[in-house]
Every structure is written in structure tokens, then in C-alpha cells.
Amino acid sequence: MHDFLTWVNHVALAVPSLEVAVARYRDSFAATVSEPLALPEHGVTVAFVAIANTIERLEPLGDNSPIASFVAKNPDGGMHHIYYEVTDILAARDRLKAAGARVLGSGEPKVGAHGKSVLFLHPKDFFGTLIELAEVK
């Protein structure tokens, strides 16, 4: 079998304030940063730093945000997850489960911020790193 991780689409950094983080990256790196985009169904507001291979920033949105506890534990923010592209998310999931990795939630792909089918893998199975897989045709 050839490798099925084809690309790191982005690295997600959780921050307490998107406004402050966006300003810092603009000022320090002269970086082009997207307008903040609220994703209430995911409990986050996101902005992307326009590097050829993108960096995403997240801030909590709403009381049930999945990153609220992360930011509570890491008040400065921190690296949150890596987003890998795969060509076939169901084949990837089945292979991962066969290898003993835990898929979070129901195990069925959901629609992520980019409109792609996504799954998350348990960070305990990957040395403390939360992994998001997204199907990119």
C-alpha cells in the first residue's frame, strides 16, 4: 500500500483572542491573514494565515466550544491539531481502526470548515497530537 497521508493542509493553533493573534502575525511577519470566519456549528471562529501551505488559528466560540477547555488549560494558546489530507477517508478510517487507533465521536465523517469530510483521531494514540483527517479528491 502506498502512503495515504498526502499533504499537511494546515496546522491549527488555538488562541485566546483571534483579534490579538491576527494583529501579531500581521505586524511581526507582514503576513496576510484572512478575515475571521465564525463557525458556530463547530464552536470556533477561525482565520487563516496565507502561507503557501496554510496555518489556521482558532478561538473558542460559544459555551460548548471544543477548544474552550484547551484554552483554559493553555491560557496563552498553543498548537492544537494537524490536518492531514487523505484521498479516501473511509478507507483511511478502516485501516486506522484495524491498526488499533481510536476515531473520535461516532466514527462517521462530519463536514469540516472547508466543506470536506473529516474525522478526528484520539491524541493518546498519536503521542499527544490531535489529528484531523480530511478527504480531498
Next chain:
Amino acid sequence: MHDFLTWVNHVALAVPSLEVAVARYRDSFAATVSEPLALPEHGVTVAFVAIANTIERLEPLGDNSPIASFVAKNPDGGMHHIYYEVTDILAARDRLKAAGARVLGSGEPKVGAHGKSVLFLHPKDFFGTLIELAEVK
């Protein structure tokens, strides 16, 4: 000024055991992983997962490893730093310092794992994320 962060070269994940982590990525993702490379002068042993844009894994090497305290605090391992490519590391450093960012160590570039000139930025200035800059001509 145009953006000076041109590329995310790799994301570094600290792990307690490189052997275990390499095996996990081989088994779970059918990923091609490089042979471990000891870098005693940096206090780490590294392996690279061959994705188009690479992921690096690090384990502590020696008693004075800079990642030993990280792994002590995060026994499972975790996301450790992001490595950005820049075209002119001295210009990048001077702009960052002018913007108030702290450069770690002496502030002079050192030679990193790839033979490139590298600098590290204080994670407190970048929302909990350690940033490594490397000059790529």
C-alpha cells in the same frame, strides 16, 4: 513588504520513544519514515515522515536535551514547534525584534538539523507556539 513566511517546512512532534512512534506511523498510516538520525549537538534524535510537506518527530537525546522537559511535562509527547522557511533570516529577525518579538538565545542564527541557519522565537510571543525560522535561499 510582501509576506516573508514562505512555507511551513515541517511540524515537529516530541515523542517519548522514537522507535514506538515510527512504528505507529508506519502501521497506522502506511507512512514512509526515515531512519532515526541522532543530532547530539541539538540533544535530539529525529525521524521524518515522508509526506509531501514533512512531519518531523523528535525524541530527547542526552541529559541536556532541550525537549527533555517538554516530554517530562507531556509524557505522551505532543506538538512541539513549527518550522517556517524565510528567504532572509537576518532581515526576518530584525523585523521581528522591531515588532517586539523575543528571539531565543544569543539572537544569532545557528545551524539546524538541515544545515540551514535557524532561529527560535519565544512561544510566549506567539500564543504558546514555539517557532523555528530557517533561511532557505
